[in-house]
Amino acid sequence: MNFTQSFKLAIKSLLLSKMRALLTMLGIIIGVAAVIIITSLGNGMQNYMNAQFEQLGSNLIQVMVYGRGEGGTRDVSTEDMYALVEKYPQYLSGVTPYVSATAKVRQGTEDFDRTSIYGVSEAFYRADTQKTMQGSSLENGRFLRYIDVERHQNVCVIGSYLAENAFRTDPLGQTISVSGVPYMVVGVLAESGDSTEGSVDDVIYIPYANAQRLGGGYGDMYLMTSTDRDTASAAKGIIENRLFKTYQSSDYYMVMTSAEMMDAMDSMLNTLMMILILIAAISLLVGGIGIMNIMLVSVTERTREIGIRKALGARESAIMRQFVIEAATTSSLGGVLGIALGFGLSAAATVVIANVMPDTPITVSPSIAVVLIAFGVSAGIGIAFGYLPAKKAAVLNPIDALRYD
Incomplete structure (x- = not known):
């Protein structure tokens, strides 16, 4: 069975139980959408703040003097x-x-x-x-x-x-x-x-x-x-x-250029975004566990099918590939739905910000790089979490599998 046949079989399996497939993909959908909306909002805020700093000029320098030095006389x-x-x-x-x-x-x-x-x-x-x-x-x-x-x-x-x-x-x-x-x-x-x-x-x-x-x-x-x-x-x-x-000490003053202020704000925002993305990634982990669980159930339900295929000469690698492709298809489809949801939420966020804060032109727009990474991660999760069920299916004894009721 080649890749195309395995892929068609995976799609057919998902269509036979649409609700179960949707619930299985839900964690992936939410995780991918959350990552996209967070990064899009962060990029929009970053662009807005950079534009504000550009208005101040790249040659502005802020000087803050805190005290009078040692002894209070300087x-x-x-x-x-x-x-x-x-x-x-x-x-x-x-x-x-x-x-x-x-x-x-x-x-x-x-x-x-x-x-x-x-x-x-x-x-x-x-x-x-x-x-x-x-x-x-x-x-x-x-x-x-x-x-x-x-x-x-x-x-x-x-x-x-x-x-x-x-x-x-x-x-x-x-x-x-x-x-x-x-x-x-x-x-x-x-x-x-x-x-x-x-x-x-x-x-x-x-x-x-x-x-x-x-x-x-x-x-x-x-x-x-x-x-x-x-x-x-x-x-x-x-x-x-x-x-x-x-x-005689740098503890009593601070000098910062507008470029440094911009870099500091970008660094703070990037740190905050990373924390939020890691929180959102928990949904991806939960989604991966859900895929592993449903694939284990699928292996149990199709034990006799696996036994028949092995009895007809199917290799372990072919059976393993079939179940890995099925898991990857499930998670990838969840990733696509998550990307669509992320785009929809980003568009809605742009409209809401424009109405609530008309003087703060923040455009929430997902970048192509984030979309590709999100899709790649969702597919990778399917492969990673689908490996154990696929391995279990591949090593089944054909005689035991045929006798399974």
Whole structure:
């Protein structure tokens, strides 16, 4: 009996007991579909996050200073960071303090308790890209200027949420209270999130010295830019050398480029995906055990058939091949159904995400590589778990098999 005949016999056996075959394949179907939807969702999230990082620019560098070093006497000031940019213009193109402040925000009689307040310099808005260092663009007005920062003027730039909910008319030129101090609105940022309370659009930017007086942040944070992507690594080294010279230990600061942040996020996401895939793979293991169980039952049910074939001269290898092909066909068919289910769930997930989070364009689309791997694994499971029943069938004594009732 050649491969084609064995395959046709396997299909015929599955069609004779459709419900039993479906239940046998159920573990494989669920496992393959779960693996596909998890990897597809992970890839969609990864592509979305990479796109967000690309908006920030590949030359962004975050610097976080945690303390004052041994004895608490060493420190790096804002002027030192500005001086570093001036000293290495071939590597560093800009710097701004990034101060997170805590204060009560009020407009008229309404309080905005979840509004984020950040202190920055005029360098936070990049003239070359017409966006902030975090990828937001201006919708109306202007951003903070050098004179605003230098004179500690009470001016601010607000997010779209505050523009829509704190003011009934155009907010430009009007004031909003920050810790009881009126700040005049000079600019409004375009919507970059979902423009809800507490979102990235619920934000106020003020001169960094003003934010430092408000307090509330931990440590000092700076956003810096290298001249281009190729100099980002060298720029990071310059910053780290300057900080190490002051603190004499790398425990008091952290310097990270946007490329490193992207790699770190990708690594975390890949680790999470691997854990979820391993959990989903339990279904594949259960499905393999189910196939082994049903094949053992099939061998018992077809004992007389096996005895007749062996009496007619069938070799052990031919009988073994027949049952292995039958097990592989069962699991492969389950894999195909699982792939179809995975595609369906991926399409449904894309629609759900688009409706629930319209500002988060995540496309859940299975890759060809994942589909091929999923099919290969499902077929491999059938072969691996079908070997023991096939071996049992192949070694049956033809006389005992013919006498089996």
